[in-house]
Amino acid sequence: MARRSVQFWRIEQLNGDDLRRPFPARRVAEVLKKAQEAGTDRHFVSVDGTVLVAQSASLSPHPVILLDRVRDTNLPSVGDALGRRKPLPLAPGDHLLETTYFAFLKRNVIAVLTSGNGPRASRMAEYLEGMLGLGLGLVPVVREDIEEILNRLEVTRFEFALPAERLSGKLMEGEWADVLDSASRLMNQGTFRISLSVGRSGRAEDKQRIRDRIQQLIDLFRRAGSVEHFDYVVAEGKDSLTGDREVVDLLKERFISHIEVDPDVFNDPRKSTAEAISILGKQARDNEAFFALTLPEIKGSADSGSVPDIVAGGVAAVRQALAAAIKEERGGGKPTEESEGSAEHELVRG
Structure with a gap:
């Protein structure tokens, strides 16, 4: 069995405005299905050169969309029973697809079934902006009390660790991507650990500037879609309300379900899609009560008219x-x- 995770995100904004009505996910899925049937080119090239392509997998009970990262360079090799290497048996024009599965649930929640190499949740926002002009603002669904704790925390230390073999700038964005890319060139075994702290010496105003900077880096880290790949992520500081020292485990603050999947099933495109739809449907049912308790109710109807048909290139x-x-x-x-x-x-x- 292989381990995968289901992350939960919420669409908070649409095109820069607070989203106070349901996101038109069904219309998006229908537009993708129509484009698939018409043979419309659905590939989108990100600013960093990453090629993405989406397809509709299901319309009900929840719209499910597959997002693939398209690879045609730096492809892995195939090994036979004796370990002899040979190229992947790809036909001319074929590409390697690395998939993430997205289910659009009630309360503008997105359940994201991830794999190690599939696109992050932020890539879906990037794709929908580029192809349909829908700018999504995504925030992770978190524990009930984590935001309150972090808002009160006068942070003094932030630390994380991950196995060297997982080091990759693709896990993060911005400054963290540069850090992880540099580290991947330094080591390929063992554990990479980084710790940022305010320190004991220095003037009060200097320490506050350091705290503010660490807080910015924590916020950037939390917005990434790959936190579950790390072994250890903590923020430490003093609770400004109680005066108590708090250590916040950022791996446990997100609402993430870890599941076991059959790797043979997920290596078969037809079986993997059906299995992913089943997994995401179960997650929606199992966690509906939690969402109802912790997330605001979304009233009204979706604005389907805001979603255009897909044109080649988007x-x-x-x-x-x-x-x-x-x-x-x-x-x-x-x-x-x-x-x-x-x-x-x-x-x-x-």
Whole structure:
């Protein structure tokens, strides 16, 4: 058996505004299914060059969407019974797909069935923004008291550790990605551990600046979608309300379920999708009471009209083509916001 995790995230904002109604997940799944059936190119290239492609796997009882990272370089090799290496038997035009499964639940919760190499939750937000113009603000679903504790914590130390073989900048974003990438070049065995602390000496204002900086790095760390790959993640400090010393285990603060899966099933694309839908459905049922207790009720109906049909390359490609056309028409002049918006409406929303 192999171990996988189900993370829970909540869509908090849509296109920069607080989301106070259900996210139109069913419409998104229907748009993807329509594009699949029509043979529309659904590939999206991220700013960092990562290629993503999504497909609809189920519409009910919860929309389930698969998001694949597409790989055609640095591919692994196949070994025969004697350990002789040979290339992966890919036909011309084939790619390696690394999959993460997303189920869109009530209360704008997303259940994410992860694997070691599949895209992080933030990649789904990136994909929907690039393909459909839907900018999602995602926050992790956490323990009931963790936000309250961290808000009161005058942090003095932040520390984490993970096995050297898992070191990769892909686990994190921003400054942490640089740290982990550098560490991966330094070691490939053992345990990598890093600790940030305020220290005992120095002026009070200097210590406060260090605390603020560590807090920023903790916030960045918590927003990452790969915390479960670490062995140890803690923040330590004084509770400003009680004066007590608190050590907060950030691995346990997220609402993450760890499950055992049959690796043979997940190596078969048809069986793996059905199994993932079953796992995510069970997680939705098992945890519905917790969500009802800890998360706000979302009223109203989804704004399905805000979700356009997919065009090849997505909204991002349309915007680029539109900007280039307007620039050429005006002899290199800068397009106005009004003309960009109205033309985009015609091209994308239909």
